Amino acid sequence: MKGNRKKQQKMQRYILFTLLSFGAILLLSPIWWMASTSLKSMSEIMQYPPTFWQMNFTSRTIYIHGKQLILLAIR
Amino acid sequence: MSENKSNQNGRGKAPKKNSSKVNRKEGLQGYLFIAPWLIGLVFFTLGPLLFSLFGSFTNYDVTSQMDFIGFDNYRRMFTNDRLFWISLGNTLYYVAISVPLTIIGAIVIALLMNQKIPGIRFFRTIYYLPSILSGVGVYFLWMQLLSPQTGLINIVLSWFGIAGPAWLFDPDWTKPALIFMNMWRVGGSMLLYLASLQGISPDLYEAAELDGAGIGKKFLHITLPMISPIIFFDLVTSLIGSFQVFQEAYVMSANGEGGPANSLLFFNLHMWNKAFVQFDMGYAMAMSWILFIIVFILTMVNLFFAPKWVHYQGGEK
Numbered sequence: 001m002k003g004n005r006k007k008q009q010k011m012q013r014y015i016l017f018t019l020l021s022f023g024a025i026l027l028l029s030p031i032w033w034m035a036s037t038s039l040k041s042m043s044e045i046m047q048y049p050p051t052f053w054q055m056n057f058t059s060r061t062i063y064i065h066g067k068q069l070i071l072l073a074i075r
Numbered sequence: 076m077s078e079n080k081s082n083q084n085g086r087g088k089a090p091k092k093n094s095s096k097v098n099r100k101e102g103l104q105g106y107l108f109i110a111p112w113l114i115g116l117v118f119f120t121l122g123p124l125l126f127s128l129f130g131s132f133t134n135y136d137v138t139s140q141m142d143f144i145g146f147d148n149y150r151r152m153f154t155n156d157r158l159f160w161i162s163l164g165n166t167l168y169y170v171a172i173s174v175p176l177t178i179i180g181a182i183v184i185a186l187l188m189n190q191k192i193p194g195i196r197f198f199r200t201i202y203y204l205p206s207i208l209s210g211v212g213v214y215f216l217w218m219q220l221l222s223p224q225t226g227l228i229n230i231v232l233s234w235f236g237i238a239g240p241a242w243l244f245d246p247d248w249t250k251p252a253l254i255f256m257n258m259w260r261v262g263g264s265m266l267l268y269l270a271s272l273q274g275i276s277p278d279l280y281e282a283a284e285l286d287g288a289g290i291g292k293k294f295l296h297i298t299l300p301m302i303s304p305i306i307f308f309d310l311v312t313s314l315i316g317s318f319q320v321f322q323e324a325y326v327m328s329a330n331g332e333g334g335p336a337n338s339l340l341f342f343n344l345h346m347w348n349k350a351f352v353q354f355d356m357g358y359a360m361a362m363s364w365i366l367f368i369i370v371f372i373l374t375m376v377n378l379f380f381a382p383k384w385v386h387y388q389g390g391e392k
Binding site: 013016017019020023024027028029030031033034037048049050 | 216
């Protein structure tokens, strides 16, 4: 009886965990999109279909964006 | 502190005799200390408030004229401005859907966040994360996400074989798009509910369990009444906030044009266009007072019904 209840609780936790993980992915995807777009080159931003994982974070784009950020901060 | 002061002031004389004088002096000092705030209130809040009330009865246009025209602005609003009714309808639509959805969403997420499962602190952080981003940046991000062809949302929908709507380009889907965006940022009120959920004593649940209450009964008769003050607070503030929806619509409809078929023309956006595009300032002031009256009445209704369902633990009030 008691063991059965514990098993049920464990099951509930697994279901909750997957549910919450799914929601977390949903909520984080716009943030991921924002962060990845900030590191893409202009042509890659416009590209269709958009790149999700296989992005070309060239050192050049990071350099350009970094320079712009620093210039903005100084001004 | 006050005793010390009265002794200093009334040196050599009987302190009792001078008490009213001392009181007055202390009162004056008090007003002096709050003067910076008081001056700010009078000149930057109260003054403009009264000015807008007066201006709503004139044909003020910022530059050349300010003639008293009685109730003309109000009459024109109700009888001769199609866009006024459209904007009012849009705002009511937005409020009626967005407020209940965000309240229910926040409560559901808070209930999930209140469970004891591994990594719950991590989940709380993630679910709160969208609300720390704010302002125009978020709106531009969502304009990208909601883009009909290349936006993330429609691409993900297409994986499941669903042809997503054109969102911000389809008059039927502009307001749901904004509501989705605000559901994403529900973390702020979720935090309030979570705090109040954690304040509920476990004794109550234990006692209810002994009496044989199930999950549903426990939620209905313990959880809901215990968090009802927070629900009430959230209802009042988000109702007022939703009536004032402006930024999202302004940014996402090409600088306040109102979107396709005026579907994003909210009350405040229409007011902005009247005031700062057409410089019909008197009319815009009249509109703002109408909005104030609507929100005031709704808040009064809210306060009237509150005692029927809001439960305060330490007795009433």
